[in-house]
Amino acid sequence: MTTWPTGLRGPAWGADYNPEQWPEAVWADDVALMRRAGVNLVSVGVFSWALLEVAEGRYEFGWLDRVLDRLHEGGIRVDLATATASPPPWLTTAHPEVLPETAEGVRLSHGSRQSYCPSSAVYREKAVALAGALARRYREHPALAAWHVGNEYGCHVPRCYCDRCAEAFRAWLRSRHGDLDALNEAWGTAFWSQHYTAWDQVLPPRATPALGNPGQLLDFDRFSSDALLELFKAERDVLREVTPGVPVTTNFMVTWTFGALDYWRWADEVDFVANDHYTRADDPERHVELAFSADLARGLARGRPWLLMEHSTSAVNWQPRNLAKQPGELRRNSYQHLARGADGTLFFQWRQSRAGAERYHSAMVPHAGPDTAVFAEVERVGAEYARIAELVGSTVEAAPVAVVYDWESGWVLGQPAHPTVDFSHREHALALYRALWRAGVAVDFLPPGAPLAPYRAVVLPALHLVDDAGPYADYVEGGGRLLVTYLSGITDTRGHVHLGGHPGAFRDLLGVRTEEFFPLAAGQEVALDDGSSARVWTEHLRAGDAEVLASYVDGPLPGVPAVTRRDVGEGAAWYLACGLTGAGLDRLVEAVLDHAGVPRGTAGVEVVRRRGARAGAPVSWLVAVNHGGGDAELPAVGVELLSGERVPGRVVVPAGGVVVVREEV
Template sequence: MTWSHVDNPWPTGGLSYGADYNPEQWDRDVWKEDVRLMTQAGVNLVSLGIFSWGLIEVADGEYNWEWMDEIVGLLASNGIAIDLATPTAAPPGWLLAAHPDIRPVDHDMQPHWPGARLGWCPSSPVFRTYALRMVRAVADRYGHREHVVMWHVSNELGGGNGRCYCDTSAAAFRDWLRHKYGSLDVLNKAWGTAFWGHTYRDFAHILPPRGNDAKNPSLVLDFDRFSSDELLAHYLAERDVLKSVTPDLPVTTNFMAGAEPDVVDYPRWARHMDIVANDHYTRSPDPLPEQDVAFSGDRMRAMTTQRRPWMLMEHSTSAVSWQPRNRAKAPGEMIRNSLSHVGHGSDGILFFQWRASLAGAEQFHSAMVPHAGEDTDLYRDVCKLGEYLRRLAPVMGSRTPQGRVGILFDDEAGWAMAKGVKPNNHLAYGRIVRDWHHAFWRLNESIEVLSPWSDFTGYEVLVVPGLFLTDDDTAARVSAFAEAGGTVVVGFLSGIVDEHDQVRPGGYPGAFRELLGAWCEEFRPLQEGETFTLDNGWSGTEWTELVRVRDAEVIARYSGGDLSGHPAITSRALGTGGRAVYVSAGLDSDALLEIARSLIRPTDLSDMPKGVEVLVRRNDEEAFTFFVNHANNEAIITARGWEMLTDELVNGELHIPAGGVRVVRSGTLT
């Protein structure tokens, strides 16, 4: 197969399928076997060279290209495209020995010792010089090879070096602050440094938030922003070198975007990616891993331009190696997860990694080829998935129509909520957001997890859960959405602080108080094990508030306890049919589901058999409807069209096996 870098902006001719490939861990006989097994499984793309710097540049300025030339040629001769990495995730031992100052330093000023990943400070000019020299060398040698179809900058940037507190980083932080604030007077006001007498008189006195736990939350927030920006600056420096050599090749890096804020502010990075790519791993203790897959896809899709396809760069065939107890995936789960990602907009399904490692920190991480080899259920499922993706080739390039529900999620708000003392220090921002996502997901709503600066046009419902940090512009745009006829739902702990992490006075939730026509006088967080009940029978835990109503309707009140009779949920009519709902209580999942039902008109998808998730992608001519059965029993629904995985006509009744997936082309529910 031939790929045209100009005519086909996507790196493969069909849905991309493959994995990280680390041939340097194996001898050449295994390489040949790998290529045979890849071809058998339908692999058409591998990410190559991610940790290969020290094996290519064996000493300062001394290169050994022989092995890389050979594997690039072997893959190319077998029609397997290459997503070629810049190997800067792994600085070589000779570089660390010669320049130990490039190592990141933690908040207690302890340097990271060699042996982990991403062992470099993002602000280090020494590392940047060596890294860009390596990037240029790789680009010059391989950038014009026909089967090198995409650049993969470093690996999971921030996953090991997200925040460095060294003196070099401190100087860069001060430069960042000078650029942002311009003067110390502005900075002191924004940070509220009069508290505890921390007023700065010289930028040189400002340090990263090192050491003790009682840190100024405004300083910590700005350091988080700075850290993300420094990593982005490194990405852009590598990208610019690659573009100078191969302007037509797409460049990306693999995000780690999920339901918890990361050290990197991915939505603010996304516009710099030619293809937005993500790594997603389910968590063993998660009771709803299928919803976590959905949340990740709904977030990734919203980061793209006009819901263009994105790429799943990594996930696991079965167990990972880095959780306390690493659960193996159940039979069919790997295929179900993979096709769910496709249904949520991914045009690529890749894994970490191709062949399970015999040595190293991830030797028990699952792979497309397990330690037990080819004669395994896992590898047979890998081949089955490859065949499914081949049959789904017409889906490539189609998009998911805009959903009716947008849920706001912001890494900065998550950073602000997680740092410093809070009324309830056990509440996780991602958990709050995911609880609301779960309610609409149960109704088979197409949801988009939006950034606060997203365009809200076209949505019917906008949910604002736990948006602890909210700037004036976001608050105004949310209010305008409701005034124009939309429904806004504001959850507890939203709008509490401004963009500088300072509390908005006048009652909570400060940024949305006028919109809601109600306000909170005092937080009443519950103790562990405590619960509450509302007068409509709904219940919950963790969080309650003493709410006062100005000009809103009370939907439900607390029943019993200190807050008995006080409002818990309010609604205010606005504009031309708009409304603003305030949910001040930490309701359980069934109560949130009932609220979701009351906010959105039901569709034929709302009452699918329990456990069946429905996802739709469309192009100009047809629709592709994914029916993903997460239940342990067969589901039967009504549909019409061509079932793509079994290659059968569906004219009324569609059987979806327990734990299985069916995809109907041009099919619509009747």
């Protein structure tokens, strides 16, 4: 099986290319500018269904023929989209049942994008037919490097509640639970007289007079992720049948779909992982969130090279305040992704649109044209990518620390009727990652159930759904260091609370017992006796045989333990029972790292090492990105590939700059 776009030389560099938005006379200029910018891969046709199938069964491929021919003549490879991300108006007008419905029963209309129900047989039939027609048309085209199915599944319509989805949901539940007795047990339907006696009584979690059933909500989240995945697989399978040597993928949004999809399941179904990522302009540490996303994408790829399918050259168009990127930020962002395992970085999009909903979204070629600072930076990075082609195929060396990330736990913790609305699973995990990043420590992301033994330390950020903590106890007994945070182990994987006190499944391992949650009021902050502070969360904890590292000095629980550690076998387990903030969280993470013997990096300088082979011999590359305001010096011996200069023992990473050193032992 082919697992990377074919025919590429060096890292992938390019963008979404939407020539259908422009007169054909512009296309020749596009290819000339792409060659000037070093572009070698573009995604084509992502939103072009209405122009490819102009009426039911009537395809017009002539314009796309000319686009692909022109790109091939320019030496540019094509990631060809199936164009099924938005059904055309003729389809949704003739078959309104294709359109999705909200939990309130509102049918959404066409007029934007992603206006389809994943359970619609009509939509699936038409989408698969278009994918097949494209595959048969272009299977021999020399520009074809990969297939791009759909686009950003679940981004706008993560859940549909229509009657077709109700039928599909019931079939999914039969497969998962077997019979109604098992379903009633899993959902706890004895509560509020919800006991089901026939399958046709079971519905999606539509709008109800009061709070919905948590088990029903969780299973519907699981079903909805699977329903979209089955839709992807239907198109993928016809592409594989017609073009077995062309890899197939779709673009994930691992930190931007609000946890709508379980990407651990999705990652096993693509030939290579591709991700879209956009920074938040209002986040002064947005480069850290970028690293979080890139490391998570690498985890999904199981350490293999992955592709950044989209990011922005400058401002986006959908944030409250769309601030332009600072000079050099485009370059640093690109190298961050490369450092963390990507073998290419593409943008949305090639040429900034003059019409449509995203006309103010930045692009490689801005409205002002190529005589701009943005295009100059694009040209610079494109030229540099040619100098570092030898990195392609290498992988990031294994990290000493792992974070177990669980989308299903995020779904449950986002449900209503939880102790506080101020908790965000993603933000909680990101806060812990920020502390690790500031310590200069590399991180691998793992799914629940993954082997832990290779790691010196493991962090569990609110791993809520846990049937059995035995594997984590075995890890600690064998010498591992485990940091467990509040809201971990509270329920089993059905969502049923473990009785006997929190943190449920982890209670014995941690040597603690929580009597009651004590979430804090909006904006409230409590002090701890080690000088740190906490927000959002506290709990009435009994330490048992665990060592108390910090207790509250004020708030609702003065004198009650807030942070504990318990030595177990050859290892140790920490419990963070509060929403520790800032420097206090940094100190706790550093204490765990110290105990595990994990070395630190240089503050403000992102340093990642990739390993592979060159001329048949093992080799490593040090990639360093300096986010600070001053130059930094790192130990290194080898050749700095961007400048071609020899590095005798120390390399200077300029403020806001990047170095890539092929190391010598």
